[in-house]
Amino acid sequence: MSGHQTVGVVGLGRMGLTLAAGFSRAVGAEGVFAAGRSPASVARLRAAVPGATVLPLPDLPDRAEVIVLCVRNADLPSVLDGLRPRLGPRHVVVAVNNGLLLRVLAEAVEGPVAKLIPSVGNEAGVGATLLVPGERLTERGTEDLLALLRAFSTPFVIAEDQGRAATDLASCGPALLAAAARAMVDAQQERGAPLPRELAEQLVMQGLRAASRLVGQGAGLDEVVQRVAVPGGNTAAALDAARDGLTAAWHAAFEATADNERSKPAPELG
Secondary structure (H helix, E strand, C coil), X not given: CCCCCCEEEECCCHHHHHHHHHHHXXXXXXXXXXXXXXXXXXXXXXXXCCCCEECCHHHHHHHCCEEEECCCHHHHHHHHHHHXXXXXXXXXXXXXXXXXXXXXXXXXXXXXXXXXXXXXXXXXXXXXXXXEECCCCCHHHHHHHHHHHHCCCEEEECCHHHHHHHHHHHCCHHHHHHHHHHHHHHHHHHCCCCCCHHHHHHHHHHHHHHHHHHHHCCCCHHHHHHHHCCCCCHHHHHHHHHHHHHHHHHHHHHHHHHHHHHCCCCCCCC
């Protein structure tokens, strides 16, 4: 059990709901408090975490020790203004915005801060989470947050300058891998393969499940490749043909995420 027994979630979009449900596995639904903007988002929270408590934003610090800000950078100033009257040094404030510098958040609050990057697998209690501890977060505080995260993910502590690259792999990764698998189906369809698209997609998804199972049993990525790619065989020929193009595609994808992040203005939190 984590040293933190109560968690507050601000913002009840998909990420906020995922984290609220995940934290409820660690502290119980009665330890989860939330602030949402719309009746629809509150209704979704009540369905996802029936025992969670919904509060007005200014009341959240009275009940929650860890406060997770699942809002856009543009909304952070107003959210912090709403929390600040009752926000003190005992509160751990966690942002989920990769583009927000922790020193900026630390200047806006009295207590420890951290950055958390979830991934879509957290909805199913799996997948990576990335934790960037701020300067005022102690070793014990970091371990307490990791204990919360282990209830629904495999957490990794990273440095802030590793955030973009790590997020590409851990958070963007599931969507990028699914899109790559979809491109396999597209390529076979464009070649006129005598397969209905539904069957082609099912075959690719079984391939993803097989690779995931092997990795889950301890196989590394190279080992999975080597188990299938017999020298001189069809898989080896396919890998040789695709290698340069795949690498170039990933270079382009990761450059695009970096450009997109740089294009968004950082918030001024005051």
